[in-house]
Amino acid sequence: MPDLLELRGLDAFYGDFQALFGIAAAVPAGRVAAIIGANGAGKSTLLKTVAGLIQAPRRDAVLFDGEPIGGLPAHELVARGIALVPEGRRLFPSLSVEENLLIGGRVRRPGPWSLEAIYSLFPVLAERRHVPGPALSGGQQQMVAIGRALMSNPRLLLCDEISLGLAPVVVRDIYARLPGLTAQGMALVIVEQDVSQALAAADRVFCLREGRVVLEGPATSVTREAVASAYFGV
């Protein structure tokens, strides 16, 4: 399958501080890539740069479906089919659950996702559709955040720490729904602190340390020992 997302020597900066150094990676359509690494390794920065929240310095450092998109602003990338579930869920507090979902769908890309489809993926949200986001439990908020991103009918979904702060049973529930998403050809990139969760969910794993890819391989062949040594650089 051709690569949907390809990174070719991607750098990223916060002012003068360089956070990513020459990242190279590829994610085919319909596959799941996991990015792991310690705090501050650059995982969230990588997702934000692909989504356009941080400007990539070079246009051809990010290819999406073969097209160079590095440095394009986030609002244009959503329209092309890249959606990000941000770390910490970040629902719009003054919007109800349904309004949060509707605003996710405002780019009106064609595809399978609609309010009804989200409500059948996460039935509990249908019951709470008129409730403001902050009134939901953490797990339900995460469902809204994922649903909001899906509403744009993305071809590439970036998920930043979707298990953070959630009860294990809720995390299992959310992860159980991910394979259904990629079955329709959507590619998924997840940033995950929980290494075993990441290895279980992903086809391919990238481990970052200090802004560089230090370990890469199929999830099935990456051993815990290799991950541990890549994490800490020992």
Add this chain to the structure above:
Amino acid sequence: MEWANAIIQGILLGGLYGLFAAGLSLIFGVMRLVNIAHGDLIVLAAYLALVATQTLGLDPLASLLIVVPAMALIGYALQRLLLNRTLGDDLLPPLLVTFGLSIIIQNGLLEIFSADSRRLQAGALETAALPLAGLSIGLLPLLQFGVAVAAIAGLQLLSWRTPLGRAFRATADDPEVARLMGLDNRHVFALAMALSLAIVALAGVFLALRTNFDPAIGPARLIFGFEAVIIGGLGSLWGTLAGGILLGVAQSIGAQIDPGWQILAGHLLFLAVLAIRPQGLFPRLAA
């Protein structure tokens, strides 16, 4: 009876203050920008109406058909070309830039129109009145109050019932995540400023029908707008209208006691609210 009349006049005047405040409150709500030039933009709208009535021979109310879109266009351009560049984590740059803008507008108007005081003439409408329980209520103030209520109701509907209002609220909540929804913040902010200045246009025309104006009266209108927002409570449009009405009534009662006390009474009410209930009388209920 004089007192009843003063209170009714104050309520009707308060509608105008509600209009001053609504645009100010919208902009602060969406982009945390305190527009120091707001009062001067109201005066600019009044002069635009003056030019429209003098050169095109339009009735002042018909001039709204030109002044409202013109001010909205000015608002969009102002935000896109200037004010968007001042927005960030720091509240100070937009404050300084709009302060500078206020000085530029005042001096520009002074240069073009001189310091002479002007007024829009509404003809027979100015003296028309409705008799009500022994009082006589001016048709023009009544119309102005009705327009204020309608504008605030419209703004309220737009905020809570339309995709544009949803975009305003989302961008106000979290501008970064709003970008992930495909919203271009620069465009959303410019639309909010356009809407704010459309309301400013209404306020400017009714101000010019009500009193004399000259290039220097903007800052005082800004203060009245601010006071109405603070009295009403931030984040609530109906609260803003209520704040405007209370300010109007306070001024009117002050003037009834002694003509020199009109402005002072409004300021005293504002200070009292600030001291006793700094969140305002009708702040938006926390969700």
